[in-house]
Amino acid sequence: MKELQYPIGKFIYEEPQDEFEMEILLDGLAIVPAILRIEVDQLTDEQLDTPYRPEGWTVRQVVHHLADSHINAYIRFKLALTEIEPVIKTYDQELWAETFESKKANIDFSLDLLEAVHKKWNELLRSLDESDLRKSYFHPETGELVSLYEALSLYEWHGRHHIAHITSLKHSKGW
DSSP: OOHOOOOTOOOOOOOOSSSSHHHHHHHHHHHHHHHHHHTTTTTOHHTTTSSTTTOOBBHHHHHHHHHHHHHHHHHHHHHHSSSSSSSSOOHHHHHHSSSHHHHHHHHHHHHHHHHHHHHHHHHHHHHHHHHTTOOEEEETTTEEEEHHHHHHHHHHHHHHHHHHHHHHHHHHHHH
């Protein structure tokens, strides 16, 4: 079950050690929307409404979740860059995934939104220097400060993590 839940493994933070590793993270985050769009292209409504694992979200919910999550991440970055260690607003991602549009809406809405957010986010990220990336926000659920370096690494992993859910399901079903 853990393999279905974490097909690329759990997130482990390692700060980028040089410009090359930083570029890998930036490029990896930037291509999430395009890879996601490719993976869900041509899926039927029945396939989109298939859970990626028992008790898991459907492919449709995963697509909508990525847009919701990455919008929140972009806002967290902006807050950290414009305030001193701001306390971020958390949200219950499980409840968000249960809203009507997350369960039923056309995924093109979230694919387009994710693409737009990532274009803007990418512009912002590529303008930052090391001192900017060392800025942080306070996460009230964990009680920890999260640097933008760590958040960047987390959301790059997050995109790959959910895309792997979809690709694993497609492979197991022979789609």
